[in-house]
Amino acid sequence: MSRGAQILVVDDKQSFRFMVKGYLEDAGYQTNCAAHGVEALAKLEQSPFDLVLSDMVMPEMDGAMLLRKVRSLHPQLPFVLFTAHGSIDSAVAAMKEGAADFLLKPLNQAELLVVVERQLEHTCLQVSYNRMLESEQEKFSFQNLLSTAPIMGRVLAAAQKVAATPRTTVAIFGESGVGKEVLARAVHIASKQDMTRFVAINCAAIPETLLESELFGHVRGAFTGADRDRQGKCSRAEGGTLFLDEIGDMPLSLQPKLLRLLEERTYGKLGSDQQVSADFRIIVATHRNLDECCQQGSFRRDLYHRLNIFPLTIPPLRERREDIPQLTEHFLNDFRQHLGKALPGISQAALNLMLDHDWPGNVRELRNLLEYASIVTNGELIQPEHLRLQLAPLDHEESDAGRVMLNFNFSAEEFSLDAVNRRVIEWALEKCDNNKSSAARLLKASRKLFY
Template identity: 50%
Template structure:
C-alpha cells in the first residue's frame, strides 16, 4: 500500500536537500522541496502538506519566521527543525514558537524515521480528536457549571478571568468530589486557541520511583528497563493544559524539579541534558491545605508560593445547599438519557433528606446517590428509601420502633394533610426503615407488597 504522507523539506543547501529528499522517498513518503521559507509558504498554498522538515538558517525567510507563519494557519502541519550541531538553543527557541521537535545534523536515519513517525501519529490523534474536542468544549464550559450559589459564581468569574493567561499557574482547592477537574477543564477550553490536549495526572496514584518518568519522560538506556524513549505528561500536554491533581502528595525530591520547570519553563527527560520548553498551561489541584503541609515540612515553601499565584477555592456542597435542587434537575436530565427512563423527579420528602445531609463526597456523591436511586425507581418519584444515605435524617417523616410497634412523627401542614399523603409518608418511612425491602415493609405494616408500587 503506497504511503500517502506528504512531506515538505525546506533547506537552502542543494546537496543536503537532495540527500534528505532521497532518504524520505526511500522510506516511502511523498516529498516536496523548497529553498527557503517564502517558497515553502507558496507550496503550502498550492497543495496539502502533512509535515514540514525545515532548516533554521536560510535566506529571505528563515526557519523561525516560517514556523510563526505556519502556526497562523488553520490545521497547521507539524514542523520538525533540522539544525546544525551545537545550535540546541536555537532549536529550543523554535519549539517555543511552535515546532514539534528538532534533529541535530548529522542525524541517524533511524532518528529521522522515528521522529517523523511520532509527529505524524501525533497529528493524526489531533485530527481524530477534533470532534471529541467540540463535544468536550461544549460540556466543560463555565456556563455548563450548574450553580445559583453566590460564592460559586464568584469562583467561576475569577476562573474566566485567568483562562486567557496561559502562563499563569492556577491552584484549585476543594474537597474530594467538589469538581476541581471540571473547573480545570473549563479553564482549559475557555483559553483562546487551545487544542484538545488536556492531560490530568493524579500525583497520589503514581509510585514515587515512577513519577519523574511519568511527568518528564526518559530516553532509551536512562535506567534499567528503559528500552525505548518515552514521552512524559508535560510533552503530551504540549500547547494544552496539564493538571497536577493531589499536588500535596508529590514527593519532596520531585517538588524541587517541578519548581525549576515552573520558573524556567523547560524540563529534561531522564537521561538527557537537552532542555525541552514547557508550552502548556499548568493547573494544580488539592483537597489538602498546602499551607499546613508547608508548616509541617512536607511541602516546599518556595513551590507553594510559585503555584499559589492564582488560587481558586471551590466551596463544599454543604456550604452551597441552594445548589442541590438545580444540581438534582441537571443530573436527572443526564440520567434520563443514560438510563432511558422517564424519571419523573424527586419527592419533597427525599429532597428534604438531601438538603439536611452533609454530603462529605460533594457533587460526586450526589450524582452517585441519584444514579443509584434512578436505577431503583420504577417510573416513580425518587423517595427517601431510594437514596440510601448513611446517617441522613429521614426528613419530614421519621419512624421510631418499639418492638413490633412503630410510631411515626409526621410534619404535614394542614393544607397537605390527607389520607393519601399520610399513607404515602407511612409507606416511605417504613420502606426506609426496612432498608428498601418491600416484602419486609409490607409484613411490618400488614399490607400487600403491591402497595409500595402504587405509592
C-alpha cells in the first residue's frame, strides 16, 4: 500500500506544497495538493486518499478544524500535521483529537518519508486486521450456523434472544463436538461486543494449582515464581464475554470464587485483597449432566442454579440427520478454498452411509471425516471408501440359517418406497464391488434394474 499511495498535501504556501510534492513523488507516491481546508475537503469528496498532510496554521480553516472535519467524514484516514516550533502545543492537542503524528518546520525530507511510510504501513495493518475481524464475525455469526432441523432451530432462536441481553449468564449443554464454543461465539457477536473480547478457558485442560491464577490473575509475590503482576482471563474479557468450557470439571475448591463472581460481579486477583468489578458476560459449557454432578458431590448445587439461568442444549448430530447434507456442502466449500482442490462433491452412496452413521463425535467428527476424504480424493466424487466409516451401520448380517437383515435409517421427509429401493440397490452394489451382474443375482432381479 505504501509506494503508489495517494497523499493529499494541504498548505497555504505554494512553495511549501511544491517542495513536499517533489519529495513524495520522488519516493514513488501519488500526490495532490490543496491551498486551504475547504479545497482539501472538496478533493477528499472527489477522490479517495490514503493519507493527509496538512499545515497547522492556515487562514479561514486551520489544521485543527480541518482535522475535525476529516475525522467526522473519514474516520479511518490518517492525518499528519506540519507545525512550527511555536505551535507544538497546538499540534500535541490536535493529536489528542485524532491526528496520527506531526512534523516540524523547516521540514526534513528523511523525517517526512519515515513518518509517511510508518503511517501508511499502520493503515495497511489496520485494514488487514479489520478484514480479519469481519471474516471472523461472519464465520461465527448466526447466519453461518447451518440447520434445517426444527430441534436445532429452536436452540438457535433462543440463543439469538439471549444475545440481546449482554450480561445474562448462559449455560450451553451438549455432547463433545456438537459446537458449544461456536454457539457461544455467535451469542457474543450478536451481542454487538468487541470481537477480540471473547476470552475462552478450558477448565479441564489447566491444572487445579494454576486455574485460579489463569482465571483471576495474580499479583507479584502471590506464590513462588510470581515475579510480576499478571492479568487473568477475567481482566481480558472486560466489556466482552468470558467463556468457561468444561465447567463440569472445575475443581470444587475454585467453585465458591466463581459463585461470588456471578453473584457480586467482583473478583480478586490471587494474593490481593482488592476486589475488581466484572463487566462481562459469562457463558459456560459442558458435556456433563451438572445435576448428576451435584448429586455425586463434584459440583456445588448453588453454583449450578446460578449458572443455569439461560440453558441451551445442542442436540447431537444423530438427532438432526437432516442437517448432514447441508453441513457436508459447507465443509466441502471450506476445503475447496483451503486445499485448493475442485472437489466435485459427494456421491449418493457416501452420503447415505453418512446419514446412517451415529456420529459419536458429532459435527467435529463429520468435519474431520470430510477433510480426510477431501485430501485423498483425486478430482472424483467422494465415495464410501474415502470416508473411513465402517459399513456396519447398514447392519447386514448373514446368519447360519442364511438370513439377510438390512437396517436403513430415513428421516420422515425422505422416506418413500423409491428411497428404500435405491438404498437396497446401493447396498447390493457395495456388497458386490459394483459388479452389476453379481448384484442382480444377489437381489434375484434383472440386470436392467441398475440402468
